[in-house]
Amino acid sequence: MNSGPADGALLTLSGVEVTINTLSGPVHPLQGVDLEVFPGETVGLVGESGCGKSMTLRSILRLMPPGGAITGGTVEWQDRSVLDLDTDELQTYRGSEVAMIYQNPVTALDPMLSVERQIVDAFKANREVLDGAPEEFAREALRDLEFGNPDAILKRYPHQLSGGMAQRVNIALALACGPSLILADEPTTGLDMTTQVRVLDLLEQQVHARNAALLFISHDLRAVARVARNIGIMYAGRVVEFGPRERILTEPSHPYARALLECVDLRTDERPRSIPGLVPRMTEVYPLCAFRERCVSRMAVCDEEPLPRHELGGRRRLLCHLGPGHD
């Protein structure tokens, strides 16, 4: 079922499975994630909370929570397998190749260290040769993020930053490592509306200025649609549909993607509606379609056969018995 790494892809996930052993039994947040990111492009992942978006990002960095492990599939960075990297290689890969921006900007910064120390340390960990003082680089990093007065910010501690400022510092930190892929885990969730737009614009602008790729996840389809050229829809630990933004937004094939679009009508600012039914519990493994209980197009075959995978060309992919081109 799993295909090899796509030609020229920066990052290829195929069939990634994650299991976390908790006190109340195993949880399976990822049940076969397929995803490619190409150099310089922006990919968005959308899904309800608990669908495995954040865990997907963590599996790319091989950062597992206690009790968690990648139990299946492959993660390829260019032509290397991330899961086979040793400690030193992994350390180089994290930050220098792939860096992450976290959901809660304030708690992602160490409360006991100044902004300067944190940026400088991230620099030193990822740049072998520095021509110039690292402090100078830190100042430059903040200036890129449109801080009017970087010297004052460098001396501050995280609790002295507003949410928007903290998130810009986080972006500066991630960019400081010089990665070619940035992972953004709902980077604007806790911020107010105007700050969200500003931070998002800055992020996009800076990522493009560096020719880096961006993998952006959010439960908010609007935010994803703003920045991403290709969008994946996640449900119950799988990317159930993937394709270019225009396709996904105008004629999605997966019933879940359609339901999601109906919930958030992009043209109005109405209150989002909800999809009837419950989000599946991830304590179970779903070999069959996990959405079928809530699906309006449920068929007999959905209850009998495992999910088929349709490669539709043009990077479109669909995990559904309906197949493409139905209506």
Added chain:
Amino acid sequence: MTTTSPRRERRLLARALVGPTVGITIRRSLFFFMLFLAVIGPWIETIGQWIPMPVYDPLRPDPFNPVSPPSAEHWFGTDTLGLDIFTRVIVATRVDFTLALIGVMLGGGLGCLAGAWASYRRGWVDMIALRIVEVVQSFPVLLLGIALFAALGSLEIFGPVDNGMAVLVIAISLVNFPLYLRQVRSVLLPLTEAEFVQAAKCAGLGAWGIVWHHFIPNARGQILALFPLTCAYAIQIIAGLSFIGLGIEPPNPEWGSMIKTGATLIVQGHWWVSVFPGAFIVLSVYSLTGFSARSETLVGPGGTSA
């Protein structure tokens, strides 16, 4: 972060789940055994007539048999007066348990009420309560006990109650008062703003009504978790004070004062006089702490160095 394999993780988890449960079952059974000893203590001689067990009058010296090592006649040996240590260790269980219980209930009860009151009134009442806690806890427990004995030790103001025991109970209460006050306050203070309390106020329920119907049930879990720990702590304090001759005076059987008797003998090799009573303290404390999964909460720095 990524180094543990799922299998290893599962194994650790299984151990974490099963380990304490078995241990705690053993400790709880041990506690009920100690409780049993405390109950039968005074009738130990009668029981000795039915079960083949060498028990004696805990207070009758045997001048021909001083400091004799453990033997078939004296399982735990005898002390300087020839008193049988096995019998005395069992009889002492009741003394230590009872005094600990009374002291903790007295001080803990008052502490709970004060904590509930402080959480209800907040503001300056709460501030004064906190300062009192801070001041009382500034005194090292044993020095507080020594000071209490200096003040009350020779007064016969407790009527028929033994003076030393009364002062011990006061000392235990004094130590427990701030512990319970703090614990109850930490649970209840966030609750005073809770909607159901506000609703009860609006419905005209009086202060004590709210404390009784809303606060006490909410704090019950915390109080119950603290109770066995403080009892264990109290046993250590009682034994510690008796060890320096305060509280229960010899020849009345009490673990701490029995250890005191043996303290000078141990450098001559007569270990049994001190070792057995101490082992019973360890067993009691160990069994009592088995009732609280969160044994971390035990009373702060050096809490048990009594």
Added chain:
Amino acid sequence: MFLANRVVVLAVVLLAVVMIGFTITRSTGTPLYASLGVAVSEAIIEQRAEEMGLNEPIVVQFWTYLTHLLQGDLGVSRISRIPVAEDIALKLPATAEMVFFTLVVSFIWAIPLGVRAGLRPGGRLAKLGEGMAQFGVSVPAFWLGLLFIFLLYFLPPRINFVIPVIDLAVGPFPPLFPPPLGRLGGVDPPAMVTGFYTVDALIAGDFRLAWEALWHLILPAVTLSLTSGPPLFRVTRTAVSEALASPFVEAAYSYGLGRRTVLIRDVLRNASPPVLNLAAMTFGYLIGGGVLVEVVFSWPGIGSYAVWGMDNSDYDVVLAVVIIAAVIYVILYFIVDLIQFAMDPRLRD
């Protein structure tokens, strides 16, 4: 603001501590009977009460005591006729040295095991630490001290037997530790500089004496550490595991920082305030809380002094020790706040 607030609280608590200590020991009529016995004539009691100022109202007595206290006058021992302040100046360093080494021992076992248990819960060392903590909480310090004396001082010279098959004679061994008779075994103490014999001996350049002092310190310090260390172990474990689980640690890993760097820079730094806090509190607590261990090892510290005062109804001695111990505790509490303040940028605003 934070500091000003703490200073006011400190002053209030100190005053209350002295007041309560004073009231407890002096408010009752006992000191007179205690010091004279019951069978003396009214006239003598009256005269003695007048001398001791006991006929004054309690408030006046307290005021007198407080003003004297502020001038460093803690009264005079009824038995030895030596000013209590002088005795305490001699005995406090003995206690402080013992408590200091107790903390040294705790920093050797409780904190490393706590760190390890926080990093790898359920591991072998975590189990060992938890076992030691359980043991330390359950065992009375004075009894543990006696056990050590028996096993490490009394027993080794008496181990003397031959293993039959290989015909190997075992023992007797020399005692591993000195008899429990104070700070030095009949040797003259070094010239007083700090009052810590180990340090003073080193200052005097006498290494043998320093070793002798250290040798006498080990058992009391280990005893106290085993029984006062469990909270340190547990707090360290909790602090480390909480710090380890925080988002900024994951973020630090994601920037490619190495495990060592993250552990030292983020985890240990963030875990250290509560641990240092508790360590300082433990120190303050043990100044008065090590009484029984002092008694067991005949350690000439303020705890033994208080017990001696108690036994002789020398209640100015008891009062002085109680107040000194409580005051030290309160002041350390204050210093802990200062340390927190210095370490945690969040408190500085």
